[in-house]
Amino acid sequence: MSDTLPSHAPRAAAHALVMAVVTEARSLAEVQPRPFTALPPEGQARAARLAMACFRHHGRADHLLRAPLRKTPPDIVLWALRLAVVEMGAMDAPAHGVINDTVGLLNRVAPKFAGLGNAVLRRVADGLPDTWANAPAPRLPGWLRGALQNAYGNGVTVAIEAAHEITPPLDISLHGPCPDGLDGQTLPTGTRRLPAGQQVSALPGYAEGAFWVQDAASALPARWLSGHHRVLDLCAAPGGKTMQLAAMGADVTALDLSGPRLSRLRANLARTRLDAEIICADALTWTPDTPFDAVLLDAPCSATGTIRRHPELPLLKTRDGLRALRDQQARLLDRVLDPASGMVKPGGEVVYCTCSLLPSEGEDQIAAALQRHPGVRLVARPMDGVPTDWQSPDGPIRTRPDYWPEQGGIDGFYMALLATPT
Template identity: 40%
Template sequence: MVVSKAHGRENRQKQKPVSSKKKPGLDARRVATRLLGAVVDARSSLDALTDSEHGHPQYVALEPRDRALVRAMLVTALRRRCGIEKAITQRLDRPLPGNARSLSHILHIGAVQILFLDVPDSAAVDLAVTQAKSDPRNSRFSALVNGVLRNIARRKDAILTKIDAVMDAPEWFAERLRQAYGPETAEAILAAHRVEAPVDFTVKSSPERWAEAFSGTVLPNGSVRVNKLEKAVPELEGFEEGEWWVQDAAASLPAMLVDARPGMRVLDLCAAPGGKTAQLAHAGARVTAVDLSASRLKRLDSNLQRLRLEAETLKADGLTLTADEPYDAILLDAPCSSTGTVRRHPDVPWTKTLEDIEKLAELQRKLLEHAATLVRTGGRLVFANCSIDPLEGEEVVRAVLAGEHGLELSPITPSELPGAAHFITTEGYLRTLPGIAPAHVDELQAVDGFFAARFIKR
């Protein structure tokens, strides 16, 4: 099939936009197309766009069922972006016009339904064609949309057998992984990014009891893992009673390095949304949770209230914060590129750049150096973030240790982190990486990417 012939016919025709306001499902596809463009072209956060209260107005206006469909389309379209792009371009004998971004997004949203979602092929094609016809910018390409998507539907099985071989990441991102971890590990990380992450819970007590309640498993670090939830999180047993909170198993490890004890004064810098704050408070520490964002602190307060845990919360800049008395320990979970959480946030490789990583690494260094002034002599300072780029981890630590900040590295030992010995580096850092390899009984696997290093103030 030569799609460009249909393209040419459409170029010679002057079609009027088709009114189709009442066609079921069309609004959801339009919103999905618009938001895909916002992520890919404008580098907007997917979570911000699809927030149920403060997200994009067109998304918020949808019924809950349609919002769930839009979210599913977007997440899958981003996870599989390069494979879908290849399937589309192979059915064109010349590239789409450079300014036809919305047309490209229509094709991606149509293709993702055909290849990966439980949507009838005919409905996916029909709605995409209708959407193109109803848009003056794309009406002349409606036959092209029809031809490309019908061809993908006819060859779906053949496409799916080959699509995993396509690297689903921008080249800059894949190259950073190859440089840091080598081609084999980089490929394993990218493969893990295609797979929906499980849901991990940090529980206050009795992991076995909650694993049974959720039909999950107890992980070596004491977290409870559920591969797929049957209910929304607020509907689960124990939510209202504050018996647990959702937290990736890897995200629970940095707070364990603080070794918080009852009565210990602990500063949690950049604390929101509060999972690590909850861990420290549950251990009995007197926690001061600091964040620059008032809205994020409000969410942290709400989470602590549900969990029946107490902490002082303070809106402040971690670069200028002062303390009347040095803290016994500090946990700095620094702002980062979030490249370790692509399984949950597939927009990250498409919204971040190497320049962003470099700027964030500089901010992390400054935050860590200032945090060193707030901890007492002999106290612990744990630096962590959810990036898998060494610029935001190992390189920050090396730069700080090279300066005169009174910090000495306190290497992490395997006995401190059950099940995570394989994530401890020769330098004594914690470096978890996403992966989908079958987990050994005594090893954490399939976790988010995290970095952590611990210091002692001298």
């Protein structure tokens, strides 16, 4: 931590972030509580890292808190304690400073619990680091765990849960030479991988727009469309794939339903000095003047493939939202594949992808769409750097967080390349 920034400010901001996520039921990237926004960028980066670690490891923290707490305190206290235990257990922060700052925080937000917090945290700190290492590995919520066990078996599900406990490296897509001073390695698929825990806006080349943040899996689907001239990026915001397609030289139209998310896409294009036509519309009703050579449909989904980068997701998602997402995915696929929508020209190509681990949002969607659109066929096109066992013989690629463990893992994604009838 820097000399100029007191340690308690990022800790208090991390607590405010966590509380905003759980009370507003919105993701970490969406919440903006005042103690967080009031910090300089370096403090915000530290607070965000703490909050993310808290969501990633709170299951282990709960195990350590169970005996000393005896009774579950109110959420505002519990999350302050979880944050402190995670910082001491997973991030090796010295107990003295963490406990002092947490007691100070409790004195402000729940003064009745400051004494209890102090006693509980001292007891937890006494057993570290062994108790942390020996705590049982956290599990995904039952509905998701069951679905993954059905799809991949128990061993793979446990491996996915273990991958979620590891802080992922920072993946970026470059659209030119790698700026001097950016360390890391280039993955076989072309993504540049940097060590975790960096303040992105302070990295060399960020301000100049030399790169954007994009997981290695998320960077794969657009690569199938290299060489196409006019490409429609459907469900485009915040624009990771739009930037990729534009950087590949395509004439891109980026369409999304959400104005606020399109503002982020616009800002991303401005920073990276890339170009696309931007349309705010519903893909289910919008019709282009001329059909496109290719369409990329990155459909809204459960995002269960991105839990390692968004560890708060299991707290926010439930089984209930899944049916509506599946219906939406099927309707979007039908819209793109229906010749009457005029979206893709005859003999054109369509990439369907989701950042979901659930076959019901990937493999099953494509199998059903092929039944409904008999002239459409899968294309089995290999992709440079993608291990052959990630791709099925008929073409689709499935990635999972337990893949590439020695390189730091990869998000879960499903992608299929389709050709429309000539």
